[in-house]
Amino acid sequence: MPEGKIIKALSGFYYVLDGEQTIQCRGRGLFRKNKVNPLVGDYVVYQAENPAEGYILEIKERKNELVRPPIANVDQAILVFSAVEPDFSSNLLDRFLVLIEDNEIEPVICISKMDIVPDSKRPGLEEYVKDYAAMGYPILTTSSVTTDGTLLLMPYLQNKTSVFAGQSGVGKSSLLNAINPELGLKTNDISSHLGRGKHTTRHVELIHIGAGLVADTPGFSSLEFLEIEAERLSYCFPDIYKTGEKCKFRGCLHDKEPKCAVKKAVETSEIRPYRYEHYLQFLEEIKERKPRY
Known part of the structure; x- marks a missing residue:
């Protein structure tokens, strides 16, 4: 057959x-x-x-499976976050990273719309780029208008099945069009009334880019941690997990335990405080999650 x-x-x-x-x-x-x-x-x-x-x-048999968007056997996720319009959010990025890490999919961070970043926001954005690069994440800064940085994505896409993910309005389809203008994917601007992007991709489809397959999707419609247990959350924060191996107590959740290596690393900024804040926030969400029967 x-x-x-x-x-x-x-x-x-x-x-x-x-x-x-x-x-x-x-x-x-x-x-x-x-x-x-x-x-x-x-x-x-x-x-x-x-x-x-x-x-x-x-x-x-599938090696992995995402529910929203519905797609299977993904090698990597290109997490597209705009620098502005909408503003870059490290909290939202960390939420995406946790969901991707939990599915054992390789993430690549791509910050778009760099051509319209005001000078006042550049230093803060550059700090985030340094932080995530130091954590070991591939991170690129791009512009679909000037095409700066877009060709740097091509090597990541070769011979892999990739999913482009991110909130609506960050320019996922525009970025794909910049990489390959022949695609002609439909795009739309930020809604001035709602202040957020309008969905333009209505179904999941794998398209050829070079020697790879790329999914342009309607986006993640759910960013809740429905499948992740509290004990596993630190695995999805590589910086916290690596430091957590030095904790005194096995199975330390890094929130209330004494002599926690992670909390000590936060105090010395070895772990960025905002990353730890996001970890505690997500941990609380998981603990308060209603059990499913």
Whole structure:
């Protein structure tokens, strides 16, 4: 039986890439019965008499899976955050990083709209860039208008399946268009009335950029920590996890325990205070989360 990879899901059809051809398929009823739905990014077994009439017979085991947006087998996430309009938020970035780290997806941070940053905001932004680079995160500064920095993304995209993620209005589609103008992805500006971006991407689709596949998605519609346990949160903060290995007590949550190496590192700014504040905030959210039955 032939095999391929789902690169688009739309109106009940799944478009399976097999070599140079794309087969339009439907899912078999057994997936609904087993409560397993095909996702963009899935490797599947299918049968088809012609390119317009195929059926997915089997979904191969996934290495990871995101729910919102619905996509599977992602190698890395390009986290796009605008410098301004909307203003850069380290809290929101850390929230995205935790969700990505928990799914064992490699993150790449991309700060967009650098062409319109006022001089008064540049020093603070540059400090954040230094901080996250020191934590070991790849971080790029870009402009879709001047195309500065956009080509630096290309090496990260080669031979990988990447998802572009970030709040609406930060310029994800504009950035992809700057990398490859032939894409012609629909974009929209910030709503002056609402003060936030308008969603322009309506479905998940993998598109070819160079030798890689990139997902332009409607964005993350949920940023809650529904699957992360309190004991695992520090794993999603590499700077805190590394320092936490020196804690006196095994299983230290780094909030109320005595002789905590993390709290000591915060006092000396070895760990940036805002990172620790975000960690405590997320830890409290997880602790207050209602149990699911």
